[in-house]
Amino acid sequence: MKKKNNRQLFKIRGEISRKAYLITVFATFAAILAFWSLLSYGNMVSATFLPSPGKVWQSFTTNLQDADFWGYVGISAYRVLMGYLLTCLLAIPLGILAGTFKIFEAIIVPVTEFIRYMPATAFIPLIIVWIGLGESAKISVIFVGCFFQMVLMVADNAKSVSGDLLQASYTLGASKIQVLRKVLLPALLPDLMNSMRLIMGWAWSYLVAAELFAASSGLGFMIIRAQRYMQTETIFMAILIIGLLGLLIDRLFALLNKKLFPWAEGGR
Known part of the structure; x- marks a missing residue:
């Protein structure tokens, strides 16, 4: 039986139990934490470059009592949410058109393929010129x-x-509009939800870049300010906060996907 279970672990697209999955997840995080602790507490890497988990935790608990910290979390979440909602509002209809009609594919896809390889940070000088330095620019x-x-x-x-x-x-006699509304759109919704979930991760990853210029608040500003004073424990703490917020939203997306589309294959 044990040998059979071992074969299942490494079977292509093989299933494992929920318990085994969760144990593996926690063990992976524990291994990363142990390696980090070994490097920092063992003085293998200078604390200037790699603070210990204890110092990062101390920075976290200290900032929890600071009202400015919660303001930074709130403004960063606002910027991510607004950028994400604007993306969904414009990109989803264009994507559906491009994936449904060849004429729209010819109009939209080649140009989009070309522009997507241009780094977003390269547009920052233009955004400043066109929009300024306010919230809209970020x-x-x-x-x-x-x-x-x-x-x-x-x-x-x-x-x-x-x-x-x-x-x-x-x-069966459906019109073009009926096929779009009652067949195509419902059929693509599970995959669309997964795409929205992935793009939310992109939105959080661009947060720091958005807060690099003329920012006086936000987690990205907090990271840049800490970098000036070599407060690496604060940098680590802010990065981990961004990761935790992103993970929380990702899990909410996964739960929503499972509730709305139980027949579709999804993540755990």
Whole structure:
């Protein structure tokens, strides 16, 4: 039985129990923490470059009592949310059009493929010239970093809907509008939710870049300020906070996906 279970662990797309999955997840995080502790507490790396977990935790508990810290978390979350919502509002319809109609694919996809390889940070000088240094500029950086990726991902989601399913709808007498509204859109929703979940990760990754210029608040500003004074424990703490916020939102997306589309294959 044990040998059979071992074979299952390394089977391509093989299933493992929920318990084994969770144990593996926690063991991985524990191993990373242990390695970090070994390097820092063992003085293998200078505390200037790698603070100990204890110092990072101390920085975290200290900042929890600071009202400015909660303000930074709030403004960063606001910038990410606004950039993300703007991306969804514009990219999802364009992606569906590009994945459904060849003429829109010819208009949208080649240009989007070209622009998406341009780093979003390269647009920062232009954004400053065009928009200025206010909140709109920071939201725009997140938008530029996410928009072109999302258009292409949504287009792929639309293309992945079975052509046989669409043809069957036409055979049953459905009009083009009915096929779009009652067949295509419902069929792509599970994959669309996964794309939205992935793009949310992109939005958080562009947060620091968005807060690099003329920012006086936010977690990115906190990181830049700490870097000036070599407060690496604060840098680590802020990075981990961004990671935890992103992970929390990711898990909410996964839960929502499972509740709304229980028939679709999803993550754990």
